[in-house]
Amino acid sequence: MAEKLRFGIVGCGVIGPTHAAALASLSDDAVLVAAADIVPEKAQAFAEKYHCKAYSSLEEMLESEQLDVVDVCVPSGLHGELACKVMRSGRHVIVEKPMEITHERIEEMLRVQRETGRKMAVISQHRFDDAAVQIHKLVQENAFGRLVLGNAAIPWWRSQKYYDSGAWRGTWALDGGGILMNQSIHSIDVLQWLMGPVKSIRAYTDTLVHKMETEDVAVAVLRFENGALGTISATTGGYPGATTRIEIFGDRGSAIIENDRLGYLHLARDDAEEIGPYGGAKRQTGAGEEGGATASDPAALKASTHAMQIADMINAIREDKQPAIYGELARHPVDIILGVYESARTGKEVTL
Numbered sequence: 110m111a112e113k114l115r116f117g118i119v120g121c122g123v124i125g126p127t128h129a130a131a132l133a134s135l136s137d138d139a140v141l142v143a144a145a146d147i148v149p150e151k152a153q154a155f156a157e158k159y160h161c162k163a164y165s166s167l168e169e170m171l172e173s174e175q176l177d178v179v180d181v182c183v184p185s186g187l188h189g190e191l192a193c194k195v196m197r198s199g200r201h202v203i204v205e206k207p208m209e210i211t212h213e214r215i216e217e218m219l220r221v222q223r224e225t226g227r228k229m230a231v232i233s234q235h236r237f238d239d240a241a242v243q244i245h246k247l248v249q250e251n252a253f254g255r256l257v258l259g260n261a262a263i264p265w266w267r268s269q270k271y272y273d274s275g276a277w278r279g280t281w282a283l284d285g286g287g288i289l290m291n292q293s294i295h296s297i298d299v300l301q302w303l304m305g306p307v308k309s310i311r312a313y314t315d316t317l318v319h320k321m322e323t324e325d326v327a328v329a330v331l332r333f334e335n336g337a338l339g340t341i342s343a344t345t346g347g348y349p350g351a352t353t354r355i356e357i358f359g360d361r362g363s364a365i366i367e368n369d370r371l372g373y374l375h376l377a378r379d380d381a382e383e384i385g386p387y388g389g390a391k392r393q394t395g396a397g398e399e400g401g402a403t404a405s406d407p408a409a410l411k412a413s414t415h416a417m418q419i420a421d422m423i424n425a426i427r428e429d430k431q432p433a434i435y436g437e438l439a440r441h442p443v444d445i446i447l448g449v450y451e452s453a454r455t456g457k458e459v460t461l
């Protein structure tokens with residue numbers, strides 16, 4: 110059996126424990142050795158719970174421990190700085206989403222990654238959901254025919270208490286945005302993975318419910334490179350939070366992912382006979398109801414898809430290949446979101 114890879118985690122807040130749980134589920138291949146947080150009590154409590162060593166800074170952890178990989182779980186606007194420190198220290202890095210919040214810092218991360226020859230994976234765990242994988246495979250088989258429309262709807266609720274729970278939340282400097290950069294990036298990533306690259310964007314954003322710098326509602330119209338149109342509609346002001354939907358429509362089929370599960374799929378190739386001129390849609394049942402934990406509480410996130418992505422990184426390191434979601438791919442949803450912000454700010458169409 111190959112030796113276990115030694116992991117460290119920096120950032121012991123909401124998402125750090127999901128990484129620890131994911132690593133625990135991969136105990137044949139990985140061991141969590143250390144955790145760091147600038148709040149020493151948080152590092153200490155985390156280390157006690159997950160049986161590893163506590164540090165009060167990333168630097169101290171990197172200097173003191175023999176590590177293969179560090180998972181960066183700190184506020185979004187610190188991802189680049191910390192990920193570059195990890196790679197410069199000779200370790201591989203797994204960065205939480207979003208990869209970073211500006212083009213310049215993303216480019217710096219990619220430059221350091223190339224210079225150091227380390228591997229960098231960026232978490233986008235919903236690409237590992239069964240429904241997303243299944244629909245992506247069907248898109249590759251051209252089962253939807255000519256793609257015509259792709260929509261992502263993220264009608265969520267976050268209380269003011271949520272935004273007040275961390276000084277970084279809802280700020281331009283550290284969250285990099287609101288409902289789009291923080292919560293919707295998953296759905297936007299899956300949408301563009303299924304529909305293909307986005308070419309241009311027209312958008313509106315606003316802050317209507319919360320006391321925060323960044324947007325809590327956004328609507329964008331997309332033109333994909335393949336000519337299809339699409340929309341993003343998202344809010345954290347929609348009490349109490351409703352179904353997250355990703356919809357794909359083509360002239361040979363349609364699919365709807367609801368709360369990360371397949372809610373609807375109808376392909377012309379499976380029809381026994383041709384449907385009439387007005388179409389016809391049979392609903393699949395049983396989808397959607399249980400999958401939406403992140404709509405209400407990110408701490409309730411299941412670690413299984415994080416574990417799949419970490420397992421993919423372990424495999425990439427052992428076999429010296431690219432992880433499934435490497436930096437050049439992970440930047441796409443951030444580029445789209447920054448395009449939405451620019452269009453909303455300038456009132457103009459933005460071409461990516």
Ligand SMILES: NC(=O)c1ccc[n+]([C@@H]2O[C@H](COP(=O)([O-])OP(=O)(O)OC[C@H]3O[C@@H](n4cnc5c(N)ncnc54)[C@H](O)[C@@H]3O)[C@@H](O)[C@H]2O)c1
Nearest residue numbers: 120121122123124146147148182183184185205206275407
């Ligand atoms: N993949 C997902 O579904 C998902 C879910 C939640 C959060 N996230 C991402 O994870 C990141 C963290 O989010 P969170 O909700 O866990 O935030 P959080 O505020 O709960 O935790 C962040 C932790 O980082 C620590 N920290 C801050 N600066 C540090 C530094 N320089 N060195 C060491 N520790 C430092 C803080 O003390 C805090 O404990 C964000 O980028 C967020 O977008 C991803």
